[in-house]
Amino acid sequence: MSAAKNININLKIWRQKNASSKGSMETYKLDNVSTASSFLEMLDQLNEQLINERKEPVAFDHDCREGICGMCSLYINGRAHGPDTGITTCQLHMRMFNDGDTIYIEPWRSKAFPVIKDLVVDRTAFDRIQQAGGFVSVNTSGNTIDANSIPVPKDDADKAFEAAACIGCGACVATCKNGSAMLFVGAKVSQYALLPQGKVEATQRVLNMVRQMDEEGFGNCTNTGACEIECPKGISLENIARMNREFLKASVK
Amino acid sequence: MAKSALLKSSIVKKYWMALTGLFLCLFLAGHLAGNLQLIFGTSLQFNEYALFMTTNPAVKLLSYLTYISIIFHAIDGIMLTIQNKKARPIGYAKTDGSSSSLASRNMAVLGTVILVFIATHMTNFWAKMHFDKNMPLMTKTIEVEGNKQQFYVGTNVGQYYPVEQVAKEGEKIETKIMQLPKQFVIKNRTELYYLQADVKTADLYKDLHKLTVDFFKDPKLGLAFTAFYVLSMLALAFHLWHGFQSAFQSLGVNSSKLTPVIKFFGKAFAIIVPLLFAIIPIILHFKK
Numbered sequence: 001m002s003a004a005k006n007i008n009i010n011l012k013i014w015r016q017k018n019a020s021s022k023g024s025m026e027t028y029k030l031d032n033v034s035t036a037s038s039f040l041e042m043l044d045q046l047n048e049q050l051i052n053e054r055k056e057p058v059a060f061d062h063d064c065r066e067g068i069c070g071m072c073s074l075y076i077n078g079r080a081h082g083p084d085t086g087i088t089t090c091q092l093h094m095r096m097f098n099d100g101d102t103i104y105i106e107p108w109r110s111k112a113f114p115v116i117k118d119l120v121v122d123r124t125a126f127d128r129i130q131q132a133g134g135f136v137s138v139n140t141s142g143n144t145i146d147a148n149s150i151p152v153p154k155d156d157a158d159k160a161f162e163a164a165a166c167i168g169c170g171a172c173v174a175t176c177k178n179g180s181a182m183l184f185v186g187a188k189v190s191q192y193a194l195l196p197q198g199k200v201e202a203t204q205r206v207l208n209m210v211r212q213m214d215e216e217g218f219g220n221c222t223n224t225g226a227c228e229i230e231c232p233k234g235i236s237l238e239n240i241a242r243m244n245r246e247f248l249k250a251s252v253k
Numbered sequence: 254m255a256k257s258a259l260l261k262s263s264i265v266k267k268y269w270m271a272l273t274g275l276f277l278c279l280f281l282a283g284h285l286a287g288n289l290q291l292i293f294g295t296s297l298q299f300n301e302y303a304l305f306m307t308t309n310p311a312v313k314l315l316s317y318l319t320y321i322s323i324i325f326h327a328i329d330g331i332m333l334t335i336q337n338k339k340a341r342p343i344g345y346a347k348t349d350g351s352s353s354s355l356a357s358r359n360m361a362v363l364g365t366v367i368l369v370f371i372a373t374h375m376t377n378f379w380a381k382m383h384f385d386k387n388m389p390l391m392t393k394t395i396e397v398e399g400n401k402q403q404f405y406v407g408t409n410v411g412q413y414y415p416v417e418q419v420a421k422e423g424e425k426i427e428t429k430i431m432q433l434p435k436q437f438v439i440k441n442r443t444e445l446y447y448l449q450a451d452v453k454t455a456d457l458y459k460d461l462h463k464l465t466v467d468f469f470k471d472p473k474l475g476l477a478f479t480a481f482y483v484l485s486m487l488a489l490a491f492h493l494w495h496g497f498q499s500a501f502q503s504l505g506v507n508s509s510k511l512t513p514v515i516k517f518f519g520k521a522f523a524i525i526v527p528l529l530f531a532i533i534p535i536i537l538h539f540k541k
Contacts, residue, residue, distance in 0.1 A: 012346070025346050078349030104347040111340050177358055179340035182263075210264055219340030220263045220333045222360060223499040224353035238507045245505030247264045 004036035007099040011046065013058055014106045016115050019122075023115065025104075039082060039092040040065060040072060043105075059118040065090040067232065070167030073174070074119055075106040080171035080230040088169060088232045108174035112181070112216040125216040126168050126184060132212035133205035134188040136197050150196050160194040163187045165233040172227035172235075178219030183227040185213050186239035193246050203250040210247055263336075269329050271500035273322040278497060280319050281489075281526055288533050296462040297406065300391050303461040304408065304443075307382060327368055334361045356495040363492040370485035377468060377478075382461055388442050391458035392416055405445070407455040414445060414455065469537040479538040486531035493523035 008031045016023030030046050037045070040062050047057035063071035072089040076082035082092045097103060105119065113121040138145075152160075164187075172183035189206050192198025198205070221240060228237045287306065290299045306312050356363070381388055391406045395413065404413035419437040437454070438446045445455045469475050469482075497519030501507065506515070 014346075075345060078345065078347040079352070106345055106347070109341050109343055109345055111342055175352060177341075177353070178337035180263075180337070210262055214261075214263050217340060218263075219337040220266060221503075222333070222337070222357065223495070223502045224357035226353040229352035237502065241502050241505045241507030243505075244264055244267070244503060247262070248268070248505060251265075 004034050004095070006032045006034055007094065007097065007101075009033055009042075009097060009100070010102040012102060012104045013119070014115075015058070015118055016107075017117065019114055019116055025106075033094055035093070035095040035097075037094050038065070038090060039074075039076070039094065040090050042094055059116075059120050061120050062090060067091045068167060070169035073108050073121065073170060075104075075108060075174055077104050080108075080175040081169075081232055085229065086232060086234060088167075088171075091232075108170050110170075110173045110179040110218065112179070112218050113170060113173065121170075123168070123170050125218070126170065126181070128216065129181070129185060129209055129212045130168075130188060133201070133208040134192070136192060137201065138197070152195060156194045159238075160191050163190040163194070163235065163239050166191075166231075166235050167233060169232060171230050171232060173218060175226045175230040176219065176221075177224060177226065178222055180221045180227075181213050181216070181218040182221040182240045182243065183231060183235055183237070185209050186241075186243040187235045189243040189246055190239040193242060202246065203253055206243060206246040206250045210243070266329055266333055267503040269325060270333070271503040273326040273329070274496055274500045276318065276322050277326065278493070278522065280315075280322070281530075285526055285529055288530065291462065291465060291533055292536055296391070296460075297458070299462040300406075300458040300460060301408075303382065304456075304458060323368075323371065327364065330361060330364050354495060356491040357499070360492060360495060363488045366485060366488040367492060370481070370488070373481075378461070378465065381464060382459060386442060389460040389463050390439075390442060391460040391463070405457045407445070407457060409455060412455050414457075419445065466537055469534045475538050479534045482534045483531045486527040489530075490523050490527040493527070494520060497522055 008029070011028040011030060012025050013028060014023060015026045028046060028050075030042070030049065033042050033045060040060070043058060043060055050057045061071050061073050063069040065072075067088045067090060070088070072081075074081065074089045076089070076092070081087055081089045083096050084092055107113075107115050107119045108121045108123075110121075112125040113123055116122050166184060166187040168184060170184070173179055173181050176183075189209060192205060193202055223237070223240075225237055228235065287302055290302055294302075306316075350358070392403045393406050393413065394401050395404055396402070403416040405416055405419060406413060414437065419439065438448050439457070440446050440453075443456050443459060444453055445457055446452065447454050469479050471478065498512075498516045501512075501515045501519075506512075
């Protein structure tokens, strides 16, 4: 890796005062950005500059800054989580950009993810889908069963684990031309459908989660496969196919 | 069936899209086999095939399924597109597009081109074959006693009726050459009646072969018709490129073993079928 250097960049950022205001793209100039800094650190640097100029800093979501919480979002230069694969925005570094670049930063765009302020969107639609069936009902009051008491084939366990890697960041919705949440819901349905513990409530789970997904106003999947490419956790389209199978099974029961 | 889920759910719309789409792929293969007779068969063979396709009851049933599939596929597609547009009321200022194929992002546009093509195609051929009173009938030139003479071709092998002797509807013409029953009338454009007794004597062939060849050979518009046909097949190729394998994904068929086979077959189908369709009018237009 080449040594870090400082670059000067232009930023075009979506500014929106609150959920009910209109919002627009604003242009900012930011000098002396280290290529060793992360994308979010660059935004911190911009906010310091804005505060020094007595202007409103840019609001954006972030939490763990190590690619696991799913909090950071941002549609950067036309791609969810920016120009790299298998990462969240906090794992994106400024070395991916060149001196003089103009970088577009926009919030996730979806009817189901309304903008709260600037780059922050309300992703509680995902929580409501999860609450509609993304769980197993287990009595945990003092008589927890040992996890290994039910044998699970290794292949199924691996696939369930891969589906469970979904961090619910919403990149699939943001990148899908239809604003569809089917990769998210497919992953959540698959995670349980593959395991014996999840089979008990499988029928109601898929019907309820898909119903909630539709009610939230997400679009319909047209199998473009963009979600799979942009997913920071590499969730496969196989999960959507599995959800489609589960839904058919549940519907004819 | 669980509640009304099978009627309005997003996933159910995908099932219908996939099922009607795959059925229409079967239709395409059948239609292509018929069209290839324009190149590899005789005109009689093609007209025999056309007659079979417009009269056989089993074919009729299949054709109604095809009409329903086309209509349903289009309506479902429009509904999905409208919902999908609503799911993102404010678009992005900058989009990249590298994460999905051009065909997959433009299925609605490609589908619209194909629908317009189907409408013109059915007006030009299907409607004429079914409803046009002036549809040409198949004739054959045979030498009789040294004179070349035009005959209508009966659907029973060996039946020929001299064109001159067959009266137009209601009109009487005296027989001249052949020792045949006196006057004939064509009741509708396929059936030949003996006028005096009002007895059906034969079925004739509608000349779809001639209609098709003339259409693409038309001195004024033949080239334009051919070009539009070829462009529509290009749209079909892109539509199938994404649509074929997409249908299996929608129906839940996706596994590491099956998917590569489906994708390979789908892409081969998307290239070969529209290509063969498109070659036929090109040959018809430029031949001779």
